Amino acid sequence: xxxxxxxxxxxxLAGQGYWAVAQKAKTASDLQIAQKVEALLKKMTLDEKIGQxxxxxxxxxxxxxxxxxxxxxxxxxxxxxxxxxxxxxxANAYQLQKIAVEQTRLRIPLIIGFDVIHxxxxxxxxxxxxxxxxxxxxxxxxxxxxxxxASVAGVNWTFAPMVDIARDARWGRIMEGAGEDPYxxxxxAAARVRGFQGKSLAEKHSIAACAKHFAAxxxxxAGRDYNLVDISNRTLFEVYLRPxxxxxxxxxxxxxxxxxxLGGVPATANTLLVKETLKRDxxxxxxxxxxxxxxxxxxxxxxxxxxxxxxxxxxxxxxxMDMCTNAYVSHLKELVNEGKVSVAQIDxxxxxxxxxxxxxxxxxxxxxxxxxxxxxxxxxxxxxLDAARDAARKSFVLLKNDKGILPIDARYKSxxxxxPLADSKKDMIGTWIGMGDAKxxxxxxxxxxxxxxxGATITYAKGCxxxxxxxxxxxxxxxxxxxxxxxxxAIGEAGNMSGEGLSRADITIPxxxxxxxxxLVKLGKPVVAVVFSGRPLALSNISDKASAILQAxxxxxxxxxxxxxxxxxxxxxxxxxxxTFPRAVGQCPIYYNHKNxxxxxxxxxxxxxSHYIDLPNTPLYPFGFGLSYASFxxxxxxxxxxxxxxKEPIVVSVEVKNSGKVAAEEVVQLYVRDLKGSVxxxxxxxxxxxxxxxxxxxxxxxxxxxxxSDLAFYTRDMSxxxxxxxxxxxxxxDSNTNNxxxxxxxx
Ligand code: GLC
Numbered sequence: 112x113x114x115x116x117x118x119x120x121x122x123x124l125a126g127q128g129y130w131a132v133a134q135k136a137k138t139a140s141d142l143q144i145a146q147k148v149e150a151l152l153k154k155m156t157l158d159e160k161i162g163q164x165x166x167x168x169x170x171x172x173x174x175x176x177x178x179x180x181x182x183x184x185x186x187x188x189x190x191x192x193x194x195x196x197x198x199x200x201x202a203n204a205y206q207l208q209k210i211a212v213e214q215t216r217l218r219i220p221l222i223i224g225f226d227v228i229h230x231x232x233x234x235x236x237x238x239x240x241x242x243x244x245x246x247x248x249x250x251x252x253x254x255x256x257x258x259x260x261a262s263v264a265g266v267n268w269t270f271a272p273m274v275d276i277a278r279d280a281r282w283g284r285i286m287e288g289a290g291e292d293p294y295x296x297x298x299x300a301a302a303r304v305r306g307f308q309g310k311s312l313a314e315k316h317s318i319a320a321c322a323k324h325f326a327a328x329x330x331x332x333a334g335r336d337y338n339l340v341d342i343s344n345r346t347l348f349e350v351y352l353r354p355x356x357x358x359x360x361x362x363x364x365x366x367x368x369x370x371x372x373l374g375g376v377p378a379t380a381n382t383l384l385v386k387e388t389l390k391r392d393x394x395x396x397x398x399x400x401x402x403x404x405x406x407x408x409x410x411x412x413x414x415x416x417x418x419x420x421x422x423x424x425x426x427x428x429x430x431x432m433d434m435c436t437n438a439y440v441s442h443l444k445e446l447v448n449e450g451k452v453s454v455a456q457i458d459x460x461x462x463x464x465x466x467x468x469x470x471x472x473x474x475x476x477x478x479x480x481x482x483x484x485x486x487x488x489x490x491x492x493x494x495x496l497d498a499a500r501d502a503a504r505k506s507f508v509l510l511k512n513d514k515g516i517l518p519i520d521a522r523y524k525s526x527x528x529x530x531p532l533a534d535s536k537k538d539m540i541g542t543w544i545g546m547g548d549a550k551x552x553x554x555x556x557x558x559x560x561x562x563x564x565x566g567a568t569i570t571y572a573k574g575c576x577x578x579x580x581x582x583x584x585x586x587x588x589x590x591x592x593x594x595x596x597x598x599x600x601a602i603g604e605a606g607n608m609s610g611e612g613l614s615r616a617d618i619t620i621p622x623x624x625x626x627x628x629x630x631l632v633k634l635g636k637p638v639v640a641v642v643f644s645g646r647p648l649a650l651s652n653i654s655d656k657a658s659a660i661l662q663a664x665x666x667x668x669x670x671x672x673x674x675x676x677x678x679x680x681x682x683x684x685x686x687x688x689x690x691t692f693p694r695a696v697g698q699c700p701i702y703y704n705h706k707n708x709x710x711x712x713x714x715x716x717x718x719x720x721s722h723y724i725d726l727p728n729t730p731l732y733p734f735g736f737g738l739s740y741a742s743f744x745x746x747x748x749x750x751x752x753x754x755x756x757x758k759e760p761i762v763v764s765v766e767v768k769n770s771g772k773v774a775a776e777e778v779v780q781l782y783v784r785d786l787k788g789s790v791x792x793x794x795x796x797x798x799x800x801x802x803x804x805x806x807x808x809x810x811x812x813x814x815x816x817x818x819x820s821d822l823a824f825y826t827r828d829m830s831x832x833x834x835x836x837x838x839x840x841x842x843x844x845d846s847n848t849n850n851x852x853x854x855x856x857x858x
Contacts, residue, residue, distance in 0.1 A: 558671020
């Protein structure tokens with residue numbers, strides 16, 4: 112009797128599951144897909160259902176510690192693999208899809224995932240650099256180019272955008288996101304989702320996106336990758352979850368759990384995140400994949416006794432797909448038979464996975480993304496290389512330019528290019544390079560040579576390595592500098608010193624590079640430092656010495672031409688910092704939208720206030736900072752009325768003038784400060800950006816509309832709303848602007 116009752120309930124639940132999906136169906140095709148999914152689900156055995164929840168590594172390089180090497184092809188033929196990652200190229204993808212759709216009982220196609228993070232073959236600036244452009248159209252286009260190349264190379268799904276907020280430059284993966292600000296991080300997340308997914312997932316060049324890593328991975332204690340995260344729910348929702356919500360609102364198809372323990376519970380099993388917030392409250396209808404073996408790692412964390420226990424906890428938290436632990440395919444059936452996991456739970460996960468495969472059109476044409484002919488034709492086409500060059504140009508941030516040393520123009524007849532990153536192809540593309548090939552990268556030396564101004568000469572000397580103590584190259588470098596009018600140094604981190612598992616406790620420029628810079632500065636000639644890094648570096652030991660500093664991040668395949676465009680003045684640098692540059696690592700985590708504390712200031716002789724006795728509190732370069740070859744003047748900021756109501760917005764405006772001699776772009780930034788809340792509020796919060804191009808002498812009025820909804824936050828009882836009260840609004844060129852006005856939000 113009991114078994115029959117269980118079956119009846121299961122049928123009802125399954126029915127409910129279907130109707131839940133059907134109710135959410137937004138279009139007729141959604142409903143058709145829901146019906147097809149349901150019909151397929153009914154035919155599937157429990158083994159086949161669980162197989163859809165199993166993702167294994169393909170023949171490409173593993174992107175995590177391989178823990179199990181199941182006989183994948185045999186598992187695939189039995190219908191026990193639903194997805195593969197790291198399958199290189201369309202030919203390999205074609206072979207695997209062919210097995211899936213011809214040799215399995217139900218012919219369900221695979222969904223093939225890959226880390227298309229900042230380009231597939233044409234590599235764009237690393238994401239933190241791309242974000243420094245503050246040009247959302249350019250950022251979206253970069254994702255679109257990446258999706259186009261990946262979509263003909265067998266990739267159906269990218270594990271991007273990485274939307275983790277990062278406030279600590281020690282954390283290597285700060286390179287992969289959009290920096291420290293939740294507002295801007297949300298805009299970038301949505302732009303990247305749109306770029307990858309296009310207008311419809313069924314389109315030829317659309318690939319499913321994946322918001323990762325859910326959640327708060329960037330708050331790893333001490334900036335050490337994979338370390339625990341222990342933050343308040345208020346900070347979690349106020350800062351770290353906002354870009355994820357923006358990804359859901361932009362229609363992101365999938366999510367990925369993060370590795371970290373959040374408040375004592377690993378994210379993969381943390382019901383506050385997926386089960387309660389993502390799926391229940393945000394009504395997310397896509398699916399969630401674990402990160403690489405993050406299910407299995409619960410045993411290592413010490414929150415699961417074995418993989419079976421981990422699998423039970425992960426499915427209880429509605430993690431739908433197991434990346435490379437083989438926990439689901441090994442233990443879920445047993446858990447169902449023991450009554451610990453219901454068929455309804457399995458069905459919910461499988462329904463989500465099958466729905467995406469239908470949306471991508473993989474049932475109609477499993478080989479839609481396996482197009483070797485188009486792969487050869489489209490990859491690295493000139494238009495894509497131009498887009499990458501444009502994105503790189505826009506990513507550079509001019510941090511210093513004493514006496515207008517830059518751009519290098521007719522004033523200089525001879526250039527000495529020195530430093531270990533001047534002629535390094537592999538370092539230009541950074542990490543997470545997809546199928547990018549360093550040999551395709553154009554180095555800074557090549558770029559500067561190709562665009563050398565008439566009558567000028569350039570001499571190159573490496574001088575030293577990125578790491579190590581060898582100074583034997585100094586002599587040649589100093590000789591080259593002595594013979595030149597201007598010295599350009601290409602220094603910083605190697606491309607593989609930021610990214611996953613690449614945190615640093617010391618964030619200064621490594622090796623003997625700074626020592627070489629000091630020797631060159633002694634020659635009394637202007638020294639331009641072009642800094643390559645995947646994170647904010649502590650540049651205090653060069654900031655007073657170099658005449659100019661250009662933050663170049665890792666610019667990608669077209670590094671050289673883009674650097675020449677800016678260094679020779681064909682394009683005025685317009686980038687702004689998406690993450691604060693500290694004076695020293697001891698200030699980390701450091702970010703502009705900090706709280707005031709009860710003792711924010713004091714005179715230097717007063718002891719009892721919030722400060723360091725050995726450094727100022729202020730960063731070396733603040734969030735939003737970036738110079739130009741032009742100069743911009745801002746009129747006093749105006750508000751069209753002094754009261755903002757819950758229903759009626761206010762308009763904030765400034766007049767911006769290019770008082771320089773060259774055309775240039777400026778990122779106009781709007782910040783607010785809530786002077787009093789039911790909880791303490793940040794001293795500044797970015798609430799508007801506008802990137803404008805101004806010709807020399809041109810002025811333009813820039814307007815922002817501010818609504819009460821823009822001022823909402825998680826109040827004392829964690830309700831998300833704006834509270835009436837007094838505010839300041841600031842509009843200027845970076846987060847330090849004092850161009851302010853006031854307004855009051857009235858009930
Ligand atoms: C890695 C990363 C994740 C990536 C995944 C697949 O460990 O944490 O960002 O998407 O595994 O490569």
